[in-house]
Amino acid sequence: LGLLDRSRMSWNFWGGLWFAHMGPGTCYFVLGLTILRAPVGDRKNLLKHLNFAIKIVIVLNFLSVVPLAIAKKDFLHKLQHVMMSVGLSSVALCTFLEQKGYLAQGSTNLVLAAAYGTSGLLILGHPSPNAIETRGHQLSGLCNILCVFAPLAATNKWAHLATSFFAMWNGCLWIALGFYFHPRFRGWGKGRPSTEDGDNAKMKIEHEDMMMMHISAAMGIYVVCGVILAQWKSE
Secondary structure: OOOOOHHHOOHHHHOOHHHHHHHHHHHHHHHHHHHHHOOHHHOOOOOOOOHHHHHHHHHHHHHHHHHHHOOOOOHHHHHHHHHHHHHHHHHHHHHHHHHOOOOOOOHHHHHHHHHHHHHHHHHHOOOOOOHHHHHHHHHHHHHHHOOOOHHHHHOOHHHHHHHHHHHHHHHHHHHHHHHHHOOOOOOOHHHOOOOOOOHHHHHHHHHHHHHHHHHHHHHHHHHHHHHHHHHHHHO
């Protein structure tokens, strides 16, 4: 696939849109998996056992925002991305403070719901000139908004399951967009070679990429369901 071709690595490999999607996507999936694995007795703080992963979330969040912060984008575009990143980082800080006794029980779940809700609203209002990225944003926004039931997960098993599912699926969507933008991934998206020119060829490629985006989203559902079934079996 050319993903590890060191002789051709450039700024587009180390940064750019592919990492700005894969970085948050990894964070979202890790958070969803952590929510799923939270023991029944500890669900008043869904991220109570995330000490090491919290550091990973903060670092990945920071690194994923760097390419956008220095990119030639307008101020509001950058602001929306920074606000979404700050939401996840605030959850990481909140769970640390709750464990130390500085915040009341349930504070992390409330801030987590707020982070998901605000992120969903922001990403729904974050259209792209690229139709595939816009569709990914729309699906991601829906997932985020459906994660606002996090505070109910402490006492309701279905709210816990729904929050876990949509949080992990959201991660899958962002990772799929990362592959779409990767300049060395030839399966589909920006890295796929094309020998045809003209408007008809561009429309055909966009149509195929849109279908691949939905196929990737559907595959993500199966992946998430498989993870949930594996967790249920282990319990």
